[in-house]
Amino acid sequence: MSEVVVTAGDSPIREVNIEIRARLAEGNSVVVRDTRSRHNLGVGLPAGAKVRFEGSVGYYCGGLNDGAFIEVERNAGWSTGEAMATGEIIVNGYAGMSTGASMRGGLIHVKGDAGPRCGVAMKGGDIIVEGKIGYMSGFMAHAGRIIALSGADEACADSLWGGEVWVAGPVESLGVDSKIIEPEPEEVASVEELLAGRGLGDNSREWQKIVSAQKLWHFESRDASAWLMI
Amino acid sequence: MCGIAGRILSAPGRIGDDLVDLMEAQRHRGADSTGFALYGEPLETGYIVRAMAPERDKLSADLDDFLAILRENGSDFLADPTYDNADTAHVSVRMTIKDPKDFVTWSRQADTMCEQLEIQSVGRSLEIVKDLGGASEVAEKHNIRDFIGTHGLGHARLATESSVSPTASHPFWARLFPDVAIVHNGQITDYYTWRDRLERKGYRFMTYNDSELIAVWIADQMAQGSSQAKAMKDSIGQIDGVFTYLLCDTDSMGFAKDRWAIKPLVVIEENGQMAVATEEQAVRMVYPGNEDIINYDGPSMTGTWQISSVRKAA
Structure with a gap:
């Protein structure tokens, strides 16, 4: 597989994405240069594709990913990998708000911190954040795992319906209707195995596994005051 | 959805040019109107x-x-x-x-x-220039790019709550306080409650734009002796809605963000200069290199940059 360069610059994003797909279809891997933190780069990439973005990208990079391997050299804006089905996205810097929003499968690996509502409404897959996850991460997630290696900001796992938020390091506060439970040894082994496979093995971590307290599953409007945060 | 931006130079320079670039890069966030708050060399009298x-x-x-x-x-x-x-x-x-x-x-x-x-x-020092259209059109019509100054604000508007007109766009002057201006990205949900209260106190609203409320609210806080920094902090608990706004005068530029961490803010500071915007791609227009960005993404945040030396006090 040879590597070819696509330049984003100020070209219309539709044209940039068409060119990325054309180069991929010829059997190449693609490096995108001069990304200028622009939005919607590399959306809907197919299985087997390999795309690397130099610099930073804007919103929705790698959204609807269907099996591609995508790497962002620096930072990503909002909703990286939104609604992705499968595949892998690596962000080497900071990932903005709503990383992995509504994702259904695959893996997002953020090497810096992640912004607020990381994994919002996710339905499957894994998000690994080597830094800290932002305010209200895991908000209304249904399934999947968010794994944070350096703590979580306030209101962690707020209104979690299902899925798991794993935090090593301090959790500033829990959001509504979530609770910390003792993980089973085989669950810890599964998380550590995933991390070890990415060069992040460390068996000394003290995990806080956060799951839904399941009270909001049976919401009654007369109880609304119990859920109001302000 | 709107886009906001601010820029501070370490010495008087082409502030207008930078602000037009910052706003042109956020044109997709709203181009029904664009406005600028420009701070030139202050008059002595x-x-x-x-x-x-x-x-x-x-x-x-x-x-x-x-x-x-x-x-x-x-x-x-x-x-x-x-x-x-x-x-x-x-x-x-x-x-x-x-x-x-x-x-x-x-x-x-x-x-x-x-x-x-x-x-x-x-x-x-302050001059607010705003009009219909995107950054380039407004800049060309009002010769914004050639404006020389030390700092300023920009705003790209996508009207969601009130009519589109040249006067209803941002920035807004904090009426009766010379040199104080705001730009805002968001929606104020208790607008009519606050507007009613402030009108009873004698404040005049020129538009039905909810962002004007922030300017009038800040002016009222200042009239009661509050500092701008305190007013920004207090606004987070008192004004309801989702917002990130920038507040500027001759000496400083500050920001405040709501409790829900909805509206982003991206900053690059370097060598006594600073650019701030809703989106990273805007600040990259004035800092195209490898400068590190700071994302103020969290809830209930405020901060202030001093114009002379660009220091941030959280």
């Missing part, structure tokens, strides 16, 4: 007044009325007013005036003729 008249044909008569009110208040034009010569019905006017005997008395009286000539900013 006298004020720069920026105003807009809806009817170009009547400008000369409206300026006569405006001048009559100035003279009643011991002021006068320091030079002939200048205005754009576009073919639009509305016209933007720039005036320099002598200090009125009492600023507030004059300002309140001048606002009684706001339907003829609406004051958009008054300051030793």
Whole structure:
């Protein structure tokens, strides 16, 4: 597989994405240069594709990913990998708000911190954040795992319906209707195995596994005051 | 959805040019109107007044009325007013005036003729210029790129709550406080409650844009002796909605973000200069290199940068 360069610059994003797909279809891997933190780069990439973005990208990079391997050299804006089905996205810097929003499968690996509502409404897959996850991460997630290696900001796992938020390091506060439970040894082994496979093995971590307290599953409007945060 | 931006230079320079670039890169966030709050070299005495008249044909008569009110208040034009010569019905006017005997008395009286000539900013340094269209069109019409100054704000508007008109766009002047301006990205949900309260206290609203509320609210806090930094902090608990706004005067620029961490803010600071915007791609227009960015993404945040040396105090 040879590597070819696509330049984003100020070209219309539709044209940039068409060119990325054309180069991929010829059997190449693609490096995108001069990304200028622009939005919607590399959306809907197919299985087997390999795309690397130099610099930073804007919103929705790698959204609807269907099996591609995508790497962002620096930072990503909002909703990286939104609604992705499968595949892998690596962000080497900071990932903005709503990383992995509504994702259904695959893996997002953020090497810096992640912004607020990381994994919002996710339905499957894994998000690994080597830094800290932002305010209200895991908000209304249904399934999947968010794994944070350096703590979580306030209101962690707020209104979690299902899925798991794993935090090593301090959790500033829990959001509504979530609770910390003792993980089973085989669950810890599964998380550590995933991390070890990415060069992040460390068996000394003290995990806080956060799951839904399941009270909001049976919401009654007369109880609304119990859920109001302000 | 709107886009906001701010820029601070370490010495007077092409602030207008940078702000147009910052806003052009956020054109997709709203291009029904664009506006700028520009801070040039401050006058030692006298004020720069920026105003807009809806009817170009009547400008000369409206300026006569405006001048009559100035003279009643011991002021006068320091030079002939200048205005754009576009073919639009509305016209933007720039005036320099002598200090009125009492600023507030004059300002309140001048606002009684706001339907003829609406004051958009008054300051030793501040000039608010806003109009319909995207950054490039507004910049070309009002010669923004050539403006020399130390700092300023920009705003790209996508109207969601009120009408589109040249006067209803941002930035907004914190009425009665010279040189204080805001730009806002978000929605204020208790707008009518606050507007009602503030109108009872005698404040005049020029538009139905919810962002104007922030400017008037801040002015009211300042009238009660609050510092701008304190007012910004207090606004987070008192104003309901989702917002990130920038507040600026001659000495400082600050930001405040709501409790829900909805609206982003991206900053690059380097060598006593600073660029801030809603999106990273905007700040990359003035910092195209590898400078590190700071994302102010969390809830309930405020901060202030000093204009002289760009220091942030959280």
